[in-house]
Amino acid sequence: MAIKLKSPWEIERMREAGALLTEVVEEVGRHVEPGITTKELDRIAYEAIKKRKAKPAFLGLYGFPATLCTSVNEVVVHGIPSEEPLKEGDILSVDVGLIYGGFAxxxxxxxxxxxxxxxxxxxxxxxEAAFFEGLKYLRPGFRIGDVAHAVQTFLESRGYGVVREFVGHGG
Incomplete structure (x- = not known):
């Protein structure tokens, strides 16, 4: 399989999409508090994406019903937003994508x-530290498997495990 290199123009569009998405995630994060529902956070994300003249990437993808994947506590990934209020002490993983200028x-x-x-x-x-360990290998001469190995090794050294069914899902 050949690697398709991006042009400087394409790289700049990708950078713009990423910067807009960072703004969206930060906006969602400002609303994360006990009592809010993940459904409400989903609405906030949808509006934030639209305000930036972008399109939610997950909404409707393979029938997914929301803008955000919201995984609370032990839910590993791809949780669907609900009307259940978040509680003090929960941890919330928010996964979100957008499409801007043809780039996701x-x-x-x-x-x-x-x-x-x-x-x-x-x-x-x-x-978060594991993410930065993996990032060290995201450069020429390394493969995605090197990134994943760095993340896995770092986390296992701290007593965590890896959900094997999701290996290849970004690490």
């Missing part, structure tokens, strides 16, 4: 809901 951007971030346990704080901190 996709990102996930985990937020504490109010005050969380030391274990939850550690999980959030360690998974």
């Amino acid at each position: 951007a996709d990102m996930a971030r985990t937020f504490p809901v109010g005050r969380v346990s030391p274990e939850a704080e550690r999980l959030i901190r360690d998974t």
Whole structure:
């Protein structure tokens, strides 16, 4: 399989899409607090994406009914927003994508809901650090498998496991 290199113009459009998505995730994050529903966060994300003249990438994809994937606590990935209010101490993973200028951007971030346990704080901190460990290998000469291996090795060294069914889903 040949690698298709992007032109400088395409790279700039991708950068713009990513910057807009960062703004959307930050806007959603400002609303994460006990009592809000993930359905309401989904509405906030939808409006934030539309305000930026972009299109939600997940809405309708393979029949997915929302703009956000919202995974609360032990839900691993691709949770569907609901009317269940978030509670103090929950952890919320938000996965969102948008399409801007013909280019897709996709990102996930985990937020504490109010005050969380030391274990939850550690999980959030360690998974963020694992991301940066993987990022070290995201450059010429390395493969996606090198990124995934770095993430997995880092997390396993801290006592976490990997959900094998999702290996290849970004790490």
